[in-house]
Amino acid sequence: MPVFRLTDELIFPDPRWATTDGLLAVGGDLSAERLVLAYKLGIFPWYGEDEPIMWWSPDPRCVLIPENVYVSRRLARVIKQGRYRLTCNRAFAQVVEACANVRLNKGEETWLIADMQAAYQKLFELGFAHSVEAWCDDELVGGLYGVALGRFFFGESMFHTQPNASKVILARLARHLEKQGFALLDCQVPNPHLLSMGACLIAREEFLECLLAGGLGVGVKAEKVVFPEVL
DSSP states (O other), X not given: OOOEEEOSSSOOOOGGGXXXXXXXXXXXXXXXXXXXXXXXXXXXXXXXXXXXXXXEOOXXXXXXXXXXXXXXXXXXXXXXXXXXXXEESSSHHHHHHHHHXXXXXXXXXXXXXXXXXXXXXXXXXXXXXXXXXEEXXXXXXXXXXXXXXXXEEEEEEEEESSTTHXXXXXXXXXXXXXXXXXXXXXXXXXXXXXXXXXXXXXOHHHHHHHHHHTTOSTTOOOOXXXXXXXX
């Protein structure tokens, strides 16, 4: 399949036209309007320094069903001990920066370059992006951020500097999303950490149908989601 080149027009090709590795289009911009439209269509940006903006819609898609998130006995004990205090939207910029630094500190490249960080900061200021933070005393030891629209949370990245901090965040976030009637927690692509907590792979077509059934799509007003101060 061809890779589409975006213009200034606020439009995306059908995500079903993505290449076998999920690449759909290049170009465009990281404006809040384009990012919100992308998420409503099951598309997300992912690129590195000195590369054009690249837009993806992988097949299959890695997702977590909130009520199916697996919490092991060991993790349940950690949560019960209350070692970590969880907050929402208290340190968004710090979480995004820390997610980037996890890779940079290992000498690896990151897609969370300055332009991406600024774009998600704008989404946060507009009420579309959210972060969950884990604190040990007054130290930020874990975090997760993503975009919430309607009944869907599109996870972007997470980090931890203390054992199990990111797992506690994911478990508590899933419980909150379940209580609020969320249909999916999108994980984009799988990794061992996500799979160990119950993430599964579904066909892109099924993922897109779920978004449509949940009220997302072109021409649909994006509903903002309010998160509690403490999770």
